Amino acid sequence: MTAVAETLDYDEVLDHFDPVLGLEVHVELNTKTKMFCGCANVFGGEPNTHVCPTCLGLPGALPVMNARGIESAIRIGLALNCEIAPWCRFARKNYFYPDMPKNFQTSQYDEPIAFNGYLDVVLDDGEVVRVGIERAHMEEDTGKSLHVGGATGRIHGAEHSLLDYNRAGVPLIEIVTKPIEGMGHRAPEVARAYVTALRELMLALGVSDVRMDQGSMRCDANVSLMPKGATEFGTRTETKNVNSLRSVERAVRYEMTRQAAVLRGGGSITQETRHFQEADGTTSSGRPKETSEDYRYFPEPDLVPIAPSREWVEELSGTLPELPWQRRKRVQQEWGLTDEETRDLFNTGAADLVAATVDAGASVSEARSWWVQYLTQQANTREVELPELPITPAQLARVIELIGEGTLTHKLAREVVQGVLAGEGDPDQVIADRGLEVVSDDSALLAAVDEALAAQPDVVDKIKGGKVQAAGAIVGAVMKATKGQADAKRVRELVLERCQ
Amino acid sequence: MSVIKQTAAELAARIHSGELSSVDVTQAHLERISKVDEQLNAFRHVDADGALEAAAKVDADIAAGKPPASPLAGVPLGLKDVLTTQGVPTTCGSKTLEGWLPPYDATVTRRLREAGVPILGKTNMDEFAMGSSTENSAYGPTRNPWDTSRIPGGSGGGSSAALAAFEAPLAIGTDTGGSIRQPGAVTGTVGVKPTYGGVSRYGLVAFSSSLDQAGPCARTVLDAALLHEVIAGHDPLDSTSIDAPVPPVVEAAKQGANGDLTGVKVGVVTQFTGEGYQRGVLDSFQAAVEQLRALGADVVEISCPSFDYALPAYYLIAPSECSSNLARFDAMRYGLRIGDDGDRSAEEVMSLSREAGFGPEVKRRIMIGTYALSSGYYDAYYGSAQQVRTLITRDFAAAYEQVDVLVSPTTPTTAFRIGERVDDPMAMYLADLCTIPANLAGNAAMSVPSGLADDDGLPVGLQIMAPTLADDRMYRVAAAYEAARGPVLDQIPEL
Amino acid sequence: MPNISRDEVAHLAKLARLGVTDEELDTFAPQLDVILESVAKVSEVVGTQQDVPPTSHAVELTNVFREDEVRQGLTQEQALSGAPAAEDGRFRVPRILGEEQ
Numbered sequence A: 001m002t003a004v005a006e007t008l009d010y011d012e013v014l015d016h017f018d019p020v021l022g023l024e025v026h027v028e029l030n031t032k033t034k035m036f037c038g039c040a041n042v043f044g045g046e047p048n049t050h051v052c053p054t055c056l057g058l059p060g061a062l063p064v065m066n067a068r069g070i071e072s073a074i075r076i077g078l079a080l081n082c083e084i085a086p087w088c089r090f091a092r093k094n095y096f097y098p099d100m101p102k103n104f105q106t107s108q109y110d111e112p113i114a115f116n117g118y119l120d121v122v123l124d125d126g127e128v129v130r131v132g133i134e135r136a137h138m139e140e141d142t143g144k145s146l147h148v149g150g151a152t153g154r155i156h157g158a159e160h161s162l163l164d165y166n167r168a169g170v171p172l173i174e175i176v177t178k179p180i181e182g183m184g185h186r187a188p189e190v191a192r193a194y195v196t197a198l199r200e201l202m203l204a205l206g207v208s209d210v211r212m213d214q215g216s217m218r219c220d221a222n223v224s225l226m227p228k229g230a231t232e233f234g235t236r237t238e239t240k241n242v243n244s245l246r247s248v249e250r251a252v253r254y255e256m257t258r259q260a261a262v263l264r265g266g267g268s269i270t271q272e273t274r275h276f277q278e279a280d281g282t283t284s285s286g287r288p289k290e291t292s293e294d295y296r297y298f299p300e301p302d303l304v305p306i307a308p309s310r311e312w313v314e315e316l317s318g319t320l321p322e323l324p325w326q327r328r329k330r331v332q333q334e335w336g337l338t339d340e341e342t343r344d345l346f347n348t349g350a351a352d353l354v355a356a357t358v359d360a361g362a363s364v365s366e367a368r369s370w371w372v373q374y375l376t377q378q379a380n381t382r383e384v385e386l387p388e389l390p391i392t393p394a395q396l397a398r399v400i401e402l403i404g405e406g407t408l409t410h411k412l413a414r415e416v417v418q419g420v421l422a423g424e425g426d427p428d429q430v431i432a433d434r435g436l437e438v439v440s441d442d443s444a445l446l447a448a449v450d451e452a453l454a455a456q457p458d459v460v461d462k463i464k465g466g467k468v469q470a471a472g473a474i475v476g477a478v479m480k481a482t483k484g485q486a487d488a489k490r491v492r493e494l495v496l497e498r499c500q
Numbered sequence B: 001m002s003v004i005k006q007t008a009a010e011l012a013a014r015i016h017s018g019e020l021s022s023v024d025v026t027q028a029h030l031e032r033i034s035k036v037d038e039q040l041n042a043f044r045h046v047d048a049d050g051a052l053e054a055a056a057k058v059d060a061d062i063a064a065g066k067p068p069a070s071p072l073a074g075v076p077l078g079l080k081d082v083l084t085t086q087g088v089p090t091t092c093g094s095k096t097l098e099g100w101l102p103p104y105d106a107t108v109t110r111r112l113r114e115a116g117v118p119i120l121g122k123t124n125m126d127e128f129a130m131g132s133s134t135e136n137s138a139y140g141p142t143r144n145p146w147d148t149s150r151i152p153g154g155s156g157g158g159s160s161a162a163l164a165a166f167e168a169p170l171a172i173g174t175d176t177g178g179s180i181r182q183p184g185a186v187t188g189t190v191g192v193k194p195t196y197g198g199v200s201r202y203g204l205v206a207f208s209s210s211l212d213q214a215g216p217c218a219r220t221v222l223d224a225a226l227l228h229e230v231i232a233g234h235d236p237l238d239s240t241s242i243d244a245p246v247p248p249v250v251e252a253a254k255q256g257a258n259g260d261l262t263g264v265k266v267g268v269v270t271q272f273t274g275e276g277y278q279r280g281v282l283d284s285f286q287a288a289v290e291q292l293r294a295l296g297a298d299v300v301e302i303s304c305p306s307f308d309y310a311l312p313a314y315y316l317i318a319p320s321e322c323s324s325n326l327a328r329f330d331a332m333r334y335g336l337r338i339g340d341d342g343d344r345s346a347e348e349v350m351s352l353s354r355e356a357g358f359g360p361e362v363k364r365r366i367m368i369g370t371y372a373l374s375s376g377y378y379d380a381y382y383g384s385a386q387q388v389r390t391l392i393t394r395d396f397a398a399a400y401e402q403v404d405v406l407v408s409p410t411t412p413t414t415a416f417r418i419g420e421r422v423d424d425p426m427a428m429y430l431a432d433l434c435t436i437p438a439n440l441a442g443n444a445a446m447s448v449p450s451g452l453a454d455d456d457g458l459p460v461g462l463q464i465m466a467p468t469l470a471d472d473r474m475y476r477v478a479a480a481y482e483a484a485r486g487p488v489l490d491q492i493p494e495l
Numbered sequence C: 001m002p003n004i005s006r007d008e009v010a011h012l013a014k015l016a017r018l019g020v021t022d023e024e025l026d027t028f029a030p031q032l033d034v035i036l037e038s039v040a041k042v043s044e045v046v047g048t049q050q051d052v053p054p055t056s057h058a059v060e061l062t063n064v065f066r067e068d069e070v071r072q073g074l075t076q077e078q079a080l081s082g083a084p085a086a087e088d089g090r091f092r093v094p095r096i097l098g099e100e101q
């Protein structure tokens, strides 16, 4: 085997190939109960405490569909501009795996509840891309396994595994795109923007917590390359375990460069499942399957068909909330933002946070500037999503309030925010602990002012001579002396008073 | 007459009037079980304590002047070992579930408890209800009380044998392709497969979900009807349960007992006579048809051509569903685990455990089902079988436009000898030839004793079928026929 | 159409996670062959008829749902009561070779 570079330079990939993407996103619904039984649908909890005969797959137990789960699926379908099947069924997908209590997954197969839709996705520069939706279908989640023994607690090398079925039977919606073609170098960005838009949509519908870190939203990315000018898709790989919005973009980009290197080196792509490695942004090959699985699908005899009436679908259509693109328009008008400001607001994922901060009493411009600029930088540095930053809109609103009162300068406010982010408590707590309050006690300030005036008699003369702008030098010296804790505005006033 | 020979209706009347105690009745049956069951193996597990406790509760209520919880309160029963019973072993006749104590009751079990019916124990069956002889039980075959060298039918041979041997006045069976009716026929007892969806399947360990149906087994039509009304009715835990009133089967059985079938149209299924049927069975069937005519019924012949394909369709659909239903028995969460030596993988342990836990018939059906559902074969096998199902349903619908009920022999032969067909699956499958169509269409059907075959002196059953949710029609005809024919079980030899 | 070889039976057994001995393969292969040969009859009858939709359910019901309300399930102890092995409130199973799907 000749040694070839593992990845190809990104620009070079695009010189030779067109990428084709297919994204499969699993969304866990936030229904109160599981899809087919009355067990609570909650994240975590003591193992095997949210289980019953049905979700444990005990002999004799039977499933019954959760009406809310079906409703959510239809609402998602409608929001994705899909057709809603007038009649569809669940099927059994048969394969053996210990995290699946019945050794079949109850899932929709060739009769999805929603199909043939689209989602309009706004890219960073404001360009809108329409991503086709192949289908949205319902299925159930599996249990969770804990691998014991072996070096890393991972499946390979483990001595045995421990199973918790609290998650088994939790309703999932799988949303599958049509092939996304013709995106060229923007393919990775489109992938991220699509998943971001989908996430916003789910939040707006209120059907899921869509927490990628907790697995309530999971993305599998199918990537293939075809030589420029070709019409037939290349062999694809399916990358799993892509657990953040950033990772979606990174995983697609990496797969493009890796596949290109293989193809340019004369090799061929193996159709396989690959795993994304958060740490270095690469993907690695899964264990090859001995034979391609034959899932032996057949209609689930324990459940009856779903036949949503037109009236029901229309009624659900009426319950759709303001959808993200509608909201974008409204927010822009209400807050009087420019196109660019609107784009930044939504692209940084700050819109909800800004709104919440405004609700907590802050002005739109202050709230927007904090979230879109300073806090977005902080999130980037920490490599987390904006909402994951450990500061709440209420806390930020308090900081903004303190600035308004003159208790904090902007510089001090940033320190307070840093304190909050560092887990030191609420803004007031951080101010007290770090002793950050603006020095507004005039007597303390006056001493500093007098000292500075005495040190620079020439400046004093200038001010007295009418050159008011010369006061800046004195203010600067006072600020330096008070380590920035003074209110510059007040210092300036005192300087001018003294020089009258 | 001794307590154990009485009908459930008689026992209930005497218990409710305070003349007999449920504890005494239950105790009498427990004694009968300990006396004869060694010869029969009808019971897999006897729950004397549980049964007596339930009986004592009924007696206490009656003594306190409370009305009985149901028309059958206090009358004990044998429950097929395929329905879960909380804290009481449920094996389904399989080694894989040996020692398993379900943490929940089946809906049928719950309804029986609520009705004050003491459960004597769990009755033997073919493993996971797959078989027609009860020889496929991992715990040894059940023997036919008429001749202990013969099979009692299957899969519910235990329930029917227990009735014929007076070990229980009532029993519950499940019927996927004839597992209630065929044992009823070969033991001279009554067995009813209600309309699919009429009785909840929650807690019925699934063999073939779209065909399985629990139903009553008894020695008289009225007893079966009384039990039918106790266990039937909508259950929100079973999606395929029908949300409609239970057909008035007790009323129909009482009406039928007056012996008048004037105006009732009876169709004789022409496909279920002739070649392959035992002469004694056909003679008995002919006599039964004449009897119905004599009672005033209007008898015509009805042809249902697609019934010829019912058996092959059944032996594709049932194994396909079973291959999936039985996948859960993988030794991970419950059941027999073999080979977990700390070195073998979960996959290996699953294979070893399933190899050790399942008998040959279960393995055969799992493999047939796996084959029939495979991508290359699905259309030709499973898909075609589902289409045949449509044709059979259409034949039934056309027939019921002309007649009220259909009749046929329940099974082509009387009880065969133990061991006679074990190595020939196809011969075994023929026992269900006449019973399968009703399962495929989801219709109601029952078997009622039609006397003894004149060639071998063994019991024969008359099958009566009725449309979906018209279970009462067949009860009326069965009760009328039963009243005219007279008892069959009084000819059974002493054990 | 059928004609099941020993190898095919072995493959089916593997798909169905059924250990089978050589002896069983010898018995099962001809038995399955006979059964499949016989049940293949179904495609004959259907082949001659037009417009026959498949029936998956014996009773025509649709839209059977339950309300999204929590129902008492099992305790951890009950859940694990039948487990061949348990540890820390979880089912203990041998090491798993295959990948999650």
Ligand SMILES: [Zn+2]
Residues within 6 Å of the ligand: A034, A037, A038, A039, A050, A051, A052, A053, A054, A055, A056, A169, C073
């Ligand atoms: Zn549950």
